Amino acid sequence: MALGRVGKNFMAPLLTVNLVVHLIVVGLAGWSLDKYIDGQQNHPHLGGNASTSFMLIFALIAGAFCACSVVVGMLHLRAWQHDSHAAAASLAIFSWAMITLAFGFVCKEAILGGHRGKRLQTLEFLIAISVLSQLLYLVILNAGMFKRRYGPTVI
Template sequence: MAYGRGGRRLMGPLLAVNSVVYLILVGLAGWSLDKYIDGHQNHPHLGGNPSTIFLLIYALIAGVIGACSVFLGFAHLHVWNNVSLASATTSAVISWGVTALAFGGFWYRLVCKQITMGGHRGKRLQTLEAFIAISGVSQLLYLLLLHASMFSSSYGPSYSG
C-alpha cells in the first residue's frame, strides 16, 4: 500500500458526510433561531422550553465551526502533508469540542437538558437535536482518522515530519 493511502481513501467520504450534516445543522439552527427571535415559539415545528435559545445558539456556532473544519479537511485531503494535517487536526478538535458542548458536556448539557426538560418540541427541533448527536459522532470519527497516522504511516502523514 502506498504511503498514506488508507486514511485518504476513508477521509473523502467521511468529509462528504460531515459537510452535509453540518450544512443541515446550520440550516435548521438558523431557521429555528430566526423563528425563536421573531417570537414564534408556538410554531408547530419549533416549540421548546427555556433551554431552547441556548441550544439554538450553540448549535449554530457548532455548525459554523464544523463547516470550517470540513473546509480545512478537504484542503488537507488535497495537499496531504504534515502542515495541512496540523491545521485540519486543530480545527477538528475545536469543532468536536464545541459540538460535544452543544450535545452534552460535563456541566453544560444543552441537548440532554432540552430533552429532559420536556415540553412541546417540534419536529424540526427534534431533528436539530438528532443532527447535533450525529455531527458529534461523525466529527469524532474524522478526528480519530486524522490521528490514526500516529499509529501507522499507512493512514497518512505522520506527526514526526
C-alpha cells in the same frame, strides 16, 4: 497498499457527509433561532423549553465551525502533507468541542421535556450524528500518529 493511503480513502466520503450534515445543522438552527427571536415558540415545528435558545445558539456556532473544519480537512486531503495536518487537526479538535457543547444542551433539552416540534427534533438528531461523525473524522485524521499507513508520508 501505499503508506498513508488507507486514512485518505476513509476521509474523503466522511468529509462529504460531514459537510452536508453541518450545513443542514446551520440551516435548521438559523431558521429555528429566527423563529425563536421573533417570539414564535408556539410554531408547530419549533416548540422547546428553557434550554432551547442556548442549544440553538451553540448549534449555529458549532455548525459553522464544523463546516469550516470540513473545508480545511478537504484542503488537507488534497495536499496530504504534515504541514496541512496541523491546521486540520487543531480545527477539528476545536469544532468537536463546540459541537459537543451543543450536544450537551440537546441532552438538557431532552431531560427538561415539553413540546418539541419536528424541526427541533430533527436538529437534535443531526447534532447527535454530527458529534459522532466529527469524532470519527478526528480519529481518522490523527490515526497516522499511531500507524504510518493511515497518515501522510514523510518526505
